[in-house]
Amino acid sequence: MASHLRCENVTVRFGGVVACDCVSLDVEEGKIIGVIGPNGAGKTTLFNVLSRFQDFSEGKLFYREKRIDRYRPHQMVALGLARTFQNINLFAEQSVLSNILVGSHCLIGNPFASLVWTPGARRIERELTRRAFETAELLHLERDLDTLAKHLPYGHQKRVELARALASKPQIILLDEPVAGCNEEETAELKNIVRDINRELGITVVLVEHDMSMVMSVCDYIYVFNFGANLAQGTPAEIQSHPDVINAYLGTEE
Amino acid sequence: MFGQLAMSGLATGSLYALTAVAVVVVFRNTRVINLAQGDFAMIAAFLGIVFLKDFQLNYFLMLPLVIVCSMLLGVLVERLVMRPIADTDWLTLFTATLGVYYILHGVAGWAWGRDTKAFPVTFDAKPVSILGTLVSEGHLVNMAWALGIGLILFLFFKYTKQGIAMRAVTDDPETAKLMGIPVRFIVMLTWAMAGFLAAFAGLLLAPILYVSPGMMDEVLIKGYVAAVFGGLYSIPGAILGALMIGVAENLAGGYLGAHFKTATAFAMIVLLLTFRPKGLFGIQARREI
Amino acid sequence: MDVLQAAGRRFARDRAGDAGYLDPEAVDRTRRQRRALADMKARFQKQNWIAAGLLMGLAALFPMLPGVEGWMAYTVALVIIYIIAAQGVAVLTGYAGLVTVGHGGFLAIGAYTSALLTKHYGTELITGLIAGGLMSALIGCLLGLIFLRLSGAFMAIGTLGFAFFVGTIVNNVDLFEGREGINLAKNRVLLWEIGDVGFYYVALAVFALVTLLIYCLTRSGVGRALMALRDAEKAAESSGIDRVFYRTLAFSISAFITGLAGVLNGHIVRYISSEVYADIWYSVDFLVAAIVGGSAFLMGPVLGGIFVALLPYFLEELHDLAFILKGVALILVLMFAPAGLAEVMGRPLRALRRRQIERLGVGASRQENASIREPGKLEAR
Numbered sequence: 001m002a003s004h005l006r007c008e009n010v011t012v013r014f015g016g017v018v019a020c021d022c023v024s025l026d027v028e029e030g031k032i033i034g035v036i037g038p039n040g041a042g043k044t045t046l047f048n049v050l051s052r053f054q055d056f057s058e059g060k061l062f063y064r065e066k067r068i069d070r071y072r073p074h075q076m077v078a079l080g081l082a083r084t085f086q087n088i089n090l091f092a093e094q095s096v097l098s099n100i101l102v103g104s105h106c107l108i109g110n111p112f113a114s115l116v117w118t119p120g121a122r123r124i125e126r127e128l129t130r131r132a133f134e135t136a137e138l139l140h141l142e143r144d145l146d147t148l149a150k151h152l153p154y155g156h157q158k159r160v161e162l163a164r165a166l167a168s169k170p171q172i173i174l175l176d177e178p179v180a181g182c183n184e185e186e187t188a189e190l191k192n193i194v195r196d197i198n199r200e201l202g203i204t205v206v207l208v209e210h211d212m213s214m215v216m217s218v219c220d221y222i223y224v225f226n227f228g229a230n231l232a233q234g235t236p237a238e239i240q241s242h243p244d245v246i247n248a249y250l251g252t253e254e
Numbered sequence: 255m256f257g258q259l260a261m262s263g264l265a266t267g268s269l270y271a272l273t274a275v276a277v278v279v280v281f282r283n284t285r286v287i288n289l290a291q292g293d294f295a296m297i298a299a300f301l302g303i304v305f306l307k308d309f310q311l312n313y314f315l316m317l318p319l320v321i322v323c324s325m326l327l328g329v330l331v332e333r334l335v336m337r338p339i340a341d342t343d344w345l346t347l348f349t350a351t352l353g354v355y356y357i358l359h360g361v362a363g364w365a366w367g368r369d370t371k372a373f374p375v376t377f378d379a380k381p382v383s384i385l386g387t388l389v390s391e392g393h394l395v396n397m398a399w400a401l402g403i404g405l406i407l408f409l410f411f412k413y414t415k416q417g418i419a420m421r422a423v424t425d426d427p428e429t430a431k432l433m434g435i436p437v438r439f440i441v442m443l444t445w446a447m448a449g450f451l452a453a454f455a456g457l458l459l460a461p462i463l464y465v466s467p468g469m470m471d472e473v474l475i476k477g478y479v480a481a482v483f484g485g486l487y488s489i490p491g492a493i494l495g496a497l498m499i500g501v502a503e504n505l506a507g508g509y510l511g512a513h514f515k516t517a518t519a520f521a522m523i524v525l526l527l528t529f530r531p532k533g534l535f536g537i538q539a540r541r542e543i
Numbered sequence: 544m545d546v547l548q549a550a551g552r553r554f555a556r557d558r559a560g561d562a563g564y565l566d567p568e569a570v571d572r573t574r575r576q577r578r579a580l581a582d583m584k585a586r587f588q589k590q591n592w593i594a595a596g597l598l599m600g601l602a603a604l605f606p607m608l609p610g611v612e613g614w615m616a617y618t619v620a621l622v623i624i625y626i627i628a629a630q631g632v633a634v635l636t637g638y639a640g641l642v643t644v645g646h647g648g649f650l651a652i653g654a655y656t657s658a659l660l661t662k663h664y665g666t667e668l669i670t671g672l673i674a675g676g677l678m679s680a681l682i683g684c685l686l687g688l689i690f691l692r693l694s695g696a697f698m699a700i701g702t703l704g705f706a707f708f709v710g711t712i713v714n715n716v717d718l719f720e721g722r723e724g725i726n727l728a729k730n731r732v733l734l735w736e737i738g739d740v741g742f743y744y745v746a747l748a749v750f751a752l753v754t755l756l757i758y759c760l761t762r763s764g765v766g767r768a769l770m771a772l773r774d775a776e777k778a779a780e781s782s783g784i785d786r787v788f789y790r791t792l793a794f795s796i797s798a799f800i801t802g803l804a805g806v807l808n809g810h811i812v813r814y815i816s817s818e819v820y821a822d823i824w825y826s827v828d829f830l831v832a833a834i835v836g837g838s839a840f841l842m843g844p845v846l847g848g849i850f851v852a853l854l855p856y857f858l859e860e861l862h863d864l865a866f867i868l869k870g871v872a873l874i875l876v877l878m879f880a881p882a883g884l885a886e887v888m889g890r891p892l893r894a895l896r897r898r899q900i901e902r903l904g905v906g907a908s909r910q911e912n913a914s915i916r917e918p919g920k921l922e923a924r
Contacts, residue, residue: 051781077783089778101764106783108764111792116756125764133577142573146580168783176609212924217854337872344695345642351836352827353873359857360866407812467898475703477879482700517711520704525691527701 003065004029004172005050005081008207010059012045019045020056021229027172032198032205034219034236036212038248042228043208044086047176050206051083052076077106080171084161084178092150096160100132101147103167107163125240132167139163139193143157157188162193173197181223187214194218216240224248257387259508266394267500268400269462272455273470274475274484274492275407276448282424282487286336289351292474293358294449297372298324298363298456299465300366306374313375321453327447332442340441362467370469373460396458398453403454404493411489416443424487440448472516478505479523485533497532498522579903587896593799599840601748606740616743618856624807626848628825629832630753631801637838638766639793640773642695643685645702647825648709649798652679653805655713655848658725658815667731668745668810675806676799683798687791703823710821724816748806758841760796770791785836801829819918835876837883846884850876 007199012020020042027033035043048054048157049061052073052196061069063079082103091099107128108114113121136142139159144152149160158178165173178194179187191214198205209215216236224232224239225247232239239245273291280288298320331354337348381388411417422430423440431437455473463469469522480499484491499519507517526534544900628650635641656678657671666674690701712717724885729736732745760766768789771779780786809815828851836847880887 003914023830040696053781055778073780074783074785083781085778085781089772089775089781091778093774096771098767098770102767102784103782105764105768105771111765111768111788114763115760117759119762128764137573142577145577163780164782167665262708287699338878339881342877345636345834346698346877346881348642348699349831350877352831353870353877356866356870356873358870360863360868360870363866365864433678479700479704482697508675515709517604517707520707524701524704524708526889527693527697527704528689531694531697 001077001245003027003062004027005064005206006062007046007049008060008062010046010056010061012042012048012049012054012056019228020049021227023225023228023230024061025050025223027204027206028221030153030198030202030204031220032194032218033173034215034222035206035208035225036210036215036239037225037231040227041225043225044176045228046225047083047174047206047208051081059224074106077168077170080169081174082168082170082172083174084158084165084176085162085227086180088157088161090155090157090160090164092148094149095146096136096149096152096163097132097145098171099160100167101128101164102223103164104128105198106168120153128167135163135166140167153188155182158182158186158190159193162197166197166201168188170203172206174206174208176208177210178207179209187211190214191218256505258502261387261389262393263501263504264497265389265397265500266504267422267497268397269455269459270473270480270500271400271456271493271496272403272451273309273473273495274480275489276451276455277477277481278484278486278489278492279420279451280444280448283420283482284336284340284347284388284441285479286347286351287344288448289348289352289474290331290358291448291452291477292470293355293362294324294327294452294454295459295473296362296465296467296470297327297358298453299460299469302457302460303366303371303373303465309450315517317457318371322456322523324453324456325449326448328445328447328452329442336445337438359467364398366467368467370464370466373465376461392461399454399458403451405490416440420444442535475516476519479519481534483523483526483537488533488535491533491535576903578630580900581902583900584666584795590827599747599751603744606743608648613739617739617881620743620746620807620811622849622852623629623750624804624811625742625828625832625852626754626845627746627842628829628846629805629836629851630757631799631804633798633831633833633838633844634757634760634800635793635797636759636833636875637840637843638773640791641790642699642830643702643797644699644823644826644830645704645706646797646813646829647820647823648702648706648803649679649683649710649801650805650808650825650829651713651820652682652798653802654809654815654820655805656802657806658727658809661719661727661810662725665732668806669732672749672803672806679802679805680795683802684791684795686798687794688755688787690789690794691790703826706823706826710817710823714817714821719817721817724814725817727813727815730813742807742811744751746811749803749807753803754841755797756800761841762897765789765792813911831873835873837880837885840883840885840889842889843883843885846888850884864913865914 001024005025007023007025009022009024010020011018011022020196022045023042025033025035025046035046037043045054049056052068052071052075056069060067062197063076065083068076068079091102094102107124109121109124114125133142133145136145139162141159141163142154144156144160149157152160161179175194179190182190194205194207195218199201207219216239219236222234222236222239223230224242224245231248232242232245234242258479262459273295275292276291277288280286282292283318301320301323302316306313307426311319322438335350335354339346340444376392382391383389384395386485411421418445419430419435422435423437427437430440456470459469459473463473476499477496480495481492483495484493499522502522503515503518509517605611605619616739628646631649632643632646635643653675657666657668657675660666660671660674686702686705691696693701714721719725730742731737732741735741737745760769768779768784771782771784772786772789776786833844833845833849835850836845837843848874854872855865876884
């Protein structure tokens, strides 16, 4: 199948430190791709490159075979890419409904029409609100719509982030450690949600995660990074028996 | 002409530096942009007149008295106004110092009147030749004072327990608290230091600007600009900013005309902020996600 | 049919068997409650509109009340102008989170644009308002671009510098006639000459339009985008919000509103000089008005503007004592109403409405969670 999001030989330097060293990644359309690696392997930096929050010095970035090396983050949403953050990054002082509505910002049409409430803008606004309700129901947040985001428990906040990302009608979604800090029950629930996002909504998913059970059970294909470079790639079964991966995680016995 | 303008610019700049450093010291420990800093100095100047004239005290007897009063004023403002609202955002704190500004203005006008008064001690304008340029003696005395205060501050921050604790609070108030540093006391000390610097700023500027409730308004703005110039966190940056502004505005005043003096300071700061949004030595924003 | 909607149905069906994950009956119940809630909110909104209409009607009747003379209308018009200027600041400070101490500059730009047009081309007030507002918005747009990366105290000093810059220009460029000032002929609206009372109505109309604009702004996608940028910049950008565009837009709208106030301010006294417009205290007063009233509330600048404009008016005779009282009042407001006077005065109404909403029984399950706060996240802005 076609490549949805691809980076080739991307290198990122912070001063003298090389965070990503000639990293390549190819996300196939409609799949769930896992990105794993020990702490400091450059996973989050790679994510920031893919969502254009981080500039890179060398390499190429493609979205559906289109070069997007110099796109700005907000333009990625228009392309159809949404992301969540590792540390929850919500509009804490705003209600859950506003949080989700902000996610659908790329659908508001002409901002000046929205500003003066033309009939068309009001129709869009009603439509977006309806969609926000549906997204909330999808993620079981329908009782929290009027609650301020900061008052929600941790697991719910994670789902609000997901809802906000989904509200932009993405075709590909980048999830940065979606179950970090969640308990077992919440993890199981998110596992199902991620699967549903992929199967029912047909959204490509890229997932950075430390929770191996989640990665191994959900992902179709896995990339392993170590010290900012590609280490291995393959199906979950291949990865689990890959000697380099075992070394990287458990250390070699020398 | 150039050398002379630059020299007297340095002298003025070193007096701006007293205010700029006070703005930085208070800001980096409490997030407060202290608009009342100039009025602390103004009150100090008035107190100087009171002690010299009404009490007939000697200049060097008056000096410590004014310093103590000024430091007390700083502590008082911290206790009565800033501490109750310390948890709010910086804009509220900023506006609160504006309230203090109004109050101190009112108090000074009420107690001593609105009209300008001469300061009883003046320095000779007698020129002295240094490195081929003529400098007035008063300017030299002021520069010497400013240099001495700078040295005291340096030693304080470098070697005393309180100075090191203050730096720790600047770096990370949460950790400082966990390390057992009495953050509240340090904040109080910060305001006392603002009062200390204000006492000198007021007494040294009084012979030049004369004494009135509004005497420090312009100096405050320039001190603030200088502090931002240096990045709001750096004391050497603030001093450098103050000196540069002093020299630049004096040159602009000499060559372009007096009413371009203040505009020069702002032209400089706007230009700088356009290219370095966190000032010259500020911590430039890192893209952390 | 929407993909999401279809998928949502399928989710619900698939999960109906899961242990209470999405009980169809529960979903139905929440939807019913939600509709009831929406109805109630619509009712509240209608009440708000009626109240606003009544207040505006009262304001329109004011000059006709017995015993009200021309100078009173003039004074109230001055307060309204103050309020409009503060509304401009509130758009930037409250919704976009950018502190400005330079809106006196926009006041001057509006005033001078219209005054020069009136003096040289004999334009009337409406044209002046449009031209002054647009000129101010244009400069605001440029300033927004120049200060794109500034925030907090740096933004404050940058905008203060802008006010000084405008002051220096009007003081020194011959076109603006410096301290001599520009005298204006009697004000005209279209073809009719207007006096103090007529001017009062013009100011009131501008105020109503500006308030409507801000109301629409805050409840539109644009307002949401501004508040999102204010609260979490990264998250906003990752939601597709163009930071450059919206910051510049906020600056332009804010400058436009204060520019309008400037036009009115120039024409009401019919005399414009750098003595007034080079004074940076205007900028500070507008900011104080926005903060004291509560910059994120529609009524905030109104209450704040009245506070700042009328306090010195009543205290004029006290001179220095007035300064002290002003400072004390300011500090007291900040201590006891840190979110602004509008927040405190709106409390009873909001409590009443919350009780009505609670009676619907929506969101009851979340009540106990309302007390869960993460201590580290309390710091706003």
